[in-house]
Amino acid sequence: MTFTAADEARVLASVPTGLLIDGVWRGSSDGATLDVEDPATGSKIATVASASEADGLAALDAAHRAQRAWAKTAPRYRAEILRAAYERVIELSDDFAILMSLEMGKPFAEAKGEVLYGAEFLRWFSEEAARVAGRFATAPDGKMRLMVQKRPVGPSLFITPWNFPLAMATRKIAPAIAAGCTMVLKPAALTPLTSLLFAKVLVEVGVPAGVINVIPTAKSGPVTGPLIRDPRLRKLSFTGSTPVGRRLIADASERVLRVSMELGGNAPFLVFADADLDKAVDGAMLAKLRNMGEACTAANRMIVHSSVAEAFATRLAARMQALKVARGLEDGANIGPIIDESSRNSIHELVTDAVGKGAKVLTGGHIPPGEGYFYPPTVLTGVTRDARILQEEVFGPVAPIVTFETEDEAVELANDTEYGLVAYAFTKDLNRGLRLAETLEVGMFGLNTGIVSNPAAPFGGVKASGVGREGGLEGIEEYLETVYVGIADPFD
16 A cells, blocks of 8 residues: 555644543643654654653552542443444554554554554453453361452553554553553653554543553653552553563562563574475564564574575575565555664674674675665574574564574574573474473464464463463453452351
């Protein structure tokens, strides 16, 4: 599809540019603002209010005041709000996709896919809202009745990243609404517009004042720090880098604040000698290049059996070289820009390190001239074990390939990282696939597929990739407390 400047201007004009606090759109208390940039051009596309510490506390005040009444609403009422939000997001899917492409760069078709994926969390948790259940039992000694019930955790703080600005918001907000929690959302400063438009939708479909509060800010620590220390806050959910997640967990530990952390990844992509190479390359394209490789689920280490490594690398490089690298709203664009210049420089630094240690570039591997923060899809072979790119999350469209001889060696290479979010493997041997599912140190595993994310499945990792799960039956449990009530024997 081709979009005009008028299309872009219309969508941008529909986005609120203030803070949403207690149902009111307003400016920052100190008048501060932040600019939003199109990474394909480096030009400013919007200016929004930048919350101060006082604004953050005002948002928590509103969430705290609204919590008791919101927790008492009927589950079906909350379910219907979520269903209405789902339908409205689908109606506005083109607008959301245009907006995401403008503020973070992904091609329109991929952005549209994120809209559909993100909206599914609204639909999924609309169906889960009425299914929260406890249990009632007789104690083993017969002297008491045991009642176990669930209740909302309470006011929650959500800190979301820039790379999936709609899906990361819906993945947290939908289960919180379903469970009966109020919330404060702090979207990434690089991509606040999608969250602001989504908040506008929630207000339109009837989410009461104070239940959802949105505070974009250029001063994340000074604004969120006081909230984390405030005893009224009961839950923190963060998606982002592992170093930041570690600091937030340390801060939250002061109050024993309940946390969910979806952190970094360094996913291995295993290709065995018996794999269907065409399917493996298809899977690698999906697992590596989703969101230009700027995803925690991206396949960052291609671990390929030596007997098929050359064929796999050649086919993968040919596929990557054929992609169109362009502004996301340009017709036929496959790969958009990297989010900002420093991120692109970090990607190129890892490539340069690998090449300096003996890796060969089959395609890509350079910073192109011109405006915007583009980086071409890149395939590296002969990557040595001491290359930084095998240990650090590249967060870009770069596929380093290393080889293995045995299954044990492949597993050892795959697990040789502090991260444990997701792994992928291609093999025709089902027994091997089941062994891998039990030996790979990850929270998610894609067998003969390059996609694992699904709203109906629990998303999350192990080791330094985080704690807690989002989505699936498990997702709503993150926003519920378990309360046990002991009842005297009624027949005593």
